[in-house]
Each structure stands twice: as C-alpha cells, then as structure tokens.
Amino acid sequence: MIEKRFPDPPLYPTDFGQHALSLQYQSWFDDKVGPSVRAALFAETIVDQRYIAAMFSEGQSGPMRLLYRAMFPAVARLIGNGYKIGDEERMERARQRTREGLDFIVTNAGPNGYLLGDTFTVADLSAAAILAVTANPPNSTMTRPEPRPPLSLAWAERWAGHDGVAWILEMYARHRGKMPT
Numbered sequence: 001m002i003e004k005r006f007p008d009p010p011l012y013p014t015d016f017g018q019h020a021l022s023l024q025y026q027s028w029f030d031d032k033v034g035p036s037v038r039a040a041l042f043a044e045t046i047v048d049q050r051y052i053a054a055m056f057s058e059g060q061s062g063p064m065r066l067l068y069r070a071m072f073p074a075v076a077r078l079i080g081n082g083y084k085i086g087d088e089e090r091m092e093r094a095r096q097r098t099r100e101g102l103d104f105i106v107t108n109a110g111p112n113g114y115l116l117g118d119t120f121t122v123a124d125l126s127a128a129a130i131l132a133v134t135a136n137p138p139n140s141t142m143t144r145p146e147p148r149p150p151l152s153l154a155w156a157e158r159w160a161g162h163d164g165v166a167w168i169l170e171m172y173a174r175h176r177g178k179m180p181t
Contacts, residue, residue, distance in 0.1 A: 011122040018116050025115060025123035029101065034130045036097035039083035041133050041155060043091045046076050048149040055145055101131050102164030109167055113174075120175050128171040134159040137172035 013019045045052065049072050057068035084090050105127055108115050115123040132142040136156055144152060159165050 009119045011120070011125060013117055013119075013121055015117070018121075022116050022121045022123045026126040029123075029126040029130045033097055033101035035083075036094040037101065037130060037133060039085065040091060040094040040098050042079055042083055043085045043094065044155050045149075045151045046080060046085065048151050049073060049076055051145075051149045051152065052076075058145055098131070098134065098159075099162075101127065102134065102159065102162045105131070105164040105167045106162075113167065113170060120171070124171055124175075128168050128175075131164065131168055132172070134162070135165045135168040135172075137169055137176065140172055140176050142172075 013022055050069065053069045053072035054065065057065040060068070080086065112118055114120060115127065136142070136144055
C-alpha cells in the first residue's frame with residue numbers, strides 16, 4: 001500500500017471525523033466518479049483506436065505494441081459494451097458526473113488547496129488520480145503521448161477552463177514530483 005511506502009505525511013487524517021470523511025470522498029470518487037469519467041472519455045475517444053492502443057502500450061516492446069494494436073478492435077468492443085457507450089443518455093450522465101467531480105473539487109478545496117485539513121490526504125489523491133484524464137498532467141504516468149488526435153484534444157478542451165482541472169494540475173505539481181520512482 002502507498003501509505004506504507006510513503007508514510008509521511010500520512011494519507012489518512014488522524015482526526016476521526018476527517019478520517020471518516022476522507023474515506024467517504026475516496027469511495028465516491030472511486031465508485032461513482034471513476035467509472036463515469038472512464039465511460040465519458042472512451043465514448044468520445046474510442047474511435048481513435050491506433051492512438052489509444054499506442055497509449056496503452058507505451059513503454060512496451062515492439063512485438064507487445066503490435067499485439068496491443070492487433071487486439072484493440074476486440075478490446076474496444078468490449079469496453080464499449082461494458083460502458084454502454086452507444087447509449088447517449090447514459091454518456092451524457094457520465095459527462096455530467098465528470099463535471100460533478102470537478103465541481104466537487106472546486107467547492108470543497110480549502111484555502112490551502114486540500115479537500116480536508118492542511119495536508120494532502122487520500123481524498124486529494126483519489127480526486128486527482130481519477131480526474132487526471134481531464135487535465136493531462138505533465139511528467140506523470142497519466143500524460144498522454146503527443147501528438148494527440150483531434151478527439152483526444154477535443155476531450156481535453158472540453159474541461160480545460162474548469163477550475164477543477166487547475167486544481168488537479170496543482171496537486172500533481174505539488175505532490176507527484178516529490179515521489180521517488
């Protein structure tokens with residue numbers, strides 16, 4: 001677990017109320033926002049199959065990248081079926097839930113930028129990691145390779161002006177760079 005590898009500062013608040021709230025925030029982002037963000041992203045970008053296959057296989061050997069590309073049409077169908085991407089009403093709800101996640105950050109971040117208290121907690125980690133696909137933070141495993149195709153750029157543009165995206169980029173700048181690889 002990450003808290004064993006990086007115990008200081010602790011990801012879980014010691015205050016009982018804040019601890020419980022951090023778990024509640026984490027659960028909401030993991031269980032409600034995350035699936036919606038992924039569904040919305042895939043619904044809008046899945047047609048760029050070569051790019052997505054290249055993105056998922058980045059860092060792999062040449063033969064492994066070819067395997068990803070060969071398998072991706074079947075995987076794309078499975079993803080599409082799993083998220084019910086053809087259901088436009090459902091995809092609109094997924095985009096709305098994505099916006100709710102970004103709005104939640106803006107509404108709940110305190111003066112120091114954190115969702116709970118004065119330090120980075122599991123609530124911040126969950127929110128930033130799950131919504132990172134709206135922000136494309138630089139120098140992270142979430143950074144999408146360049147050049148990005150038009151649909152990937154349109155996805156990023158959809159969220160670019162949202163203050164929640166600025167918060168995500170700030171959290172990555174503050175905390176991701178400090179973690180050893």
